């Protein structure tokens with residue numbers, strides 16, 4: 001039996017490389033100054049979908065919501081093996097919190113339709129909330145299994161997975177359709193295939209092809225006929241007031257930049273005396289007692 005998978009992926013600032021002008025004086029991230037990367041756990045979600053396609057057949061569609069440059073991670077997805085890709089990009093989507101993000105994504109998933117498994121990363125490294133996957137499942141009214149480390153079995157209309165829980169693992173079986181959030185433990189994402197890079201390196205959104213009109217027919221690459229789908233709020237039937245900033249009830253009250261200094265750390269000698277002094281200090285501070 002074949003399965004159709006939809007993978008939700010996010011382009012994020014490379015927070016491992018924050019330095020200099022990558023932070024504003026207010027302590028917020030200056031996104032324009034940071035390299036943008038594929039959210040790491042979304043690569044694991046894509047890999048899991050591609051593994052299921054390799055084993056059972058079916059189709060992998062990748063969706064991202066973001067600015068026009070987010071098309072880069074859709075091209076990366078095509079290079080690795082995705083069959084179809086969609087960029088949700090519209091000024092109305094800007095400033096979305098997780099509620100408005102999952103609203104738009106759930107409508108895009110409905111528009112793609114005919115899906116068995118939706119795969120997300122466990123969480124994005126910039127927003128870090130891990131809310132978008134579960135909220136999307138709720139809006140679609142489908143089962144969800146979070147923190148998935150391994151797909152154990154997929155048969156007929158049932159999937160069994162192993163998920164991480166505090167202090168151990170849990171085996172969960174769900175009927176399809178289901179939304180899974182996938183952790184970095186799940187797999188090692190495959191590299192791009194050279195053959196697919198050649199086939200899809202010119203895949204673009206209609207926004208990008210405007211400057212190369214001669215090589216494209218109606219936005220599609222003249223040689224392959226392929227184009228990256230670009231959907232705005234009207235294409236997915238989204239109510240403008242539920243999108244972007246106006247659909248986002250989350251308020252940022254205060255942003256604090258926490259700088260850890262060396263005096264916050266203490267080296268404990270590995271000797272018996274060192275350990276005894278640590279225990280004494282923890283008891284004095286009432287941390288243990």
Ligand SMILES: Cc1cc2nc3c(=O)[nH]c(=O)nc-3n(C[C@H](O)[C@H](O)[C@H](O)COP(=O)(O)OP(=O)(O)OC[C@H]3O[C@@H](n4cnc5c(N)ncnc54)[C@H](O)[C@@H]3O)c2cc1C
Pocket residue numbers: 008009010039041042045063064065066094095096097098099101105119120121122123124125126127128129130131132133248250251252
């Ligand atoms: C008031 C407010 C304004 C904001 N304005 C902006 C803004 O202008 N620009 C901005 O980038 N962020 C903005 N944010 C941050 C935004 O809320 C989150 O980045 C976004 O909603 C996703 O949440 P998260 O990063 O915590 O994702 P998580 O919930 O941690 O992500 C989990 C998984 O969901 C999927 N996913 C998450 N986001 C997307 C996406 N966009 N497309 C496809 N799949 C996705 C991925 O699979 C991801 O691994 C704003 C937040 C607030 C509160």
